[in-house]
Amino acid sequence: MIATKSYAAQTKTSPLAPFSFERRDLKPADVRIEILYCGVCHSDIHQARDEWGGSIFPMVPGHEIVGRVSAVGSAVKKFKVGDLAGVGCMVDSCRTCVSCQASEEQYCDNSQTVWTYNGRDKDGAPTYGGYSDQIVVDEAFTLSISPKLDLAAVAPLLCAGITTYSPLHHWKVGKGSRIGVVGLGGLGHMALKFGHAFGAHVVQFSTSPNKVEDAKKLGADEVILTKDPKNFEKVARSLDFIIDTVAAPHDLTPYLGTLKRDGVLVQVGVPNKPLEVPVFPLAIKRASIAGSAIGGIKETQEMLDFCAEHNIVSDIEIIPMQKINEAYERVLKSDVKYRFVIDMASLAGA
Numbered sequence: 001m002i003a004t005k006s007y008a009a010q011t012k013t014s015p016l017a018p019f020s021f022e023r024r025d026l027k028p029a030d031v032r033i034e035i036l037y038c039g040v041c042h043s044d045i046h047q048a049r050d051e052w053g054g055s056i057f058p059m060v061p062g063h064e065i066v067g068r069v070s071a072v073g074s075a076v077k078k079f080k081v082g083d084l085a086g087v088g089c090m091v092d093s094c095r096t097c098v099s100c101q102a103s104e105e106q107y108c109d110n111s112q113t114v115w116t117y118n119g120r121d122k123d124g125a126p127t128y129g130g131y132s133d134q135i136v137v138d139e140a141f142t143l144s145i146s147p148k149l150d151l152a153a154v155a156p157l158l159c160a161g162i163t164t165y166s167p168l169h170h171w172k173v174g175k176g177s178r179i180g181v182v183g184l185g186g187l188g189h190m191a192l193k194f195g196h197a198f199g200a201h202v203v204q205f206s207t208s209p210n211k212v213e214d215a216k217k218l219g220a221d222e223v224i225l226t227k228d229p230k231n232f233e234k235v236a237r238s239l240d241f242i243i244d245t246v247a248a249p250h251d252l253t254p255y256l257g258t259l260k261r262d263g264v265l266v267q268v269g270v271p272n273k274p275l276e277v278p279v280f281p282l283a284i285k286r287a288s289i290a291g292s293a294i295g296g297i298k299e300t301q302e303m304l305d306f307c308a309e310h311n312i313v314s315d316i317e318i319i320p321m322q323k324i325n326e327a328y329e330r331v332l333k334s335d336v337k338y339r340f341v342i343d344m345a346s347l348a349g350a
Helices: 040-048 152-159 160-170 185-195 209-218 229-235 297-310 321-334 345-347
Strands: 004-010 017-023 031-040 065-072 084-087 091-092 134-138 180-183 199-207 222-225 241-243 259-267 289-293 317-322 341-342
Touching: 004 345, 031 040, 031 084, 031 152, 040 321, 065 152, 084 241, 084 259, 091 134, 134 259, 152 185, 152 317, 152 341, 160 185, 160 241, 160 297, 180 185, 180 222, 185 199, 185 209, 185 289, 199 209, 209 222, 222 229, 222 297, 229 289, 317 321, 321 345, 341 345
Parallel strands: 180 199, 180 241, 199 222, 241 259, 259 289, 317 341
Antiparallel strands: 004 017, 031 065, 031 134, 031 341, 065 084
């Protein structure tokens, strides 16, 4: 077994604090990664505080993991020691069902997706995430990272990146598309960057006047300030697609009014309370509300390669591990542009 340092939540009300545990020894297909950086996702907070229910404690959060391969199993073919590698939200699945065979492991039909943390491995052991100094993962769920990009800024691509890339890709957003992005945070700023890179006309929706200039710099063609209902009239019935990244309860009605006939609003933010769905704005335009999770491993690698080609990374603020509890409170206040990333070198002093 491999001694590992981390930060963990012991209960849903306790702050994260130093925690030591053991990773498994390498199996033939395993890759061991020295974690250099790990992003902080809003879902880390939801799960560490058991806001979605069913949390497993002690919990080591973190599923936006990048680092360097430090050892490989005897059967590993895709990686060698010294390679840059990443791990996203999942580390295994049944691999045999229709969804897994279609490289959509996140939607495993047998409900055997093994999440990077707050899950259970196939042997029943709890999974521990990236707020740690190393991780052991099957090479089939390990991702290649280009050295062209700033490694710390790549970390959030493993969740915030693929969570927004996947629905844009699935609904074929591209040149000629008119899309809306709701929210300009960790997810929203990536949706904006991808929408712009795909060639779409992007309308950014935000409650914050102080984010207007940022949105334009990130690629928005228009910015709609949502606190004034009249502003929605400027883009009424004009959008093909909306990606909603907001993780707090909010009214969908004004956004549905901006969709064209057959338009789609995809919810990727996951509020901790159910959203009300107004049916009339859907019925009069044959519009749809959909949901989307992350992408599969194949699509995630495609996203990382696209980012390397187009020089796309997250806008980040790097913090030491010791400031994680402060960072959680700042995330809740939207006090970060636009994603915290933990420098795991700071764990050495934990």
